[in-house]
Amino acid sequence: MRCPNCNSKDIGKIGSHQFYCWGCFIELTVNGEKMSVYQVEEDGTLSSLDDLFFEEVPQDFPQIHASN
Numbered sequence: 001m002r003c004p005n006c007n008s009k010d011i012g013k014i015g016s017h018q019f020y021c022w023g024c025f026i027e028l029t030v031n032g033e034k035m036s037v038y039q040v041e042e043d044g045t046l047s048s049l050d051d052l053f054f055e056e057v058p059q060d061f062p063q064i065h066a067s068n
Contacts, residue, residue: 003028004037004053 001011001019008023019028027038027046037053038046 004035005049 002009003011003021003023003026005026006021006024008021010022011028012020012022014020014027017030019030020026021028025040026049027040029036029038037049039049041047
């Protein structure tokens with residue numbers, strides 16, 4: 001497994017489906033095919049970073065492709 005943020009392989013397991021990246025200090029939760037990414041705040045709470053890593057494009061949103 002590699003960190004989606006810093007690409008480090010220095011990932012530690014902290015729970016049955018929870019991991020911690022020692023490269024950039026984020027927490028990862030893996031459930032089957034779905035991964036969630038969290039920033040650990042100073043008080044120990046977690047803030048979701050999923051909107052930065054896993055942006056989904058709505059189905060009705062037009063796709064624009066660059067051409068050379």
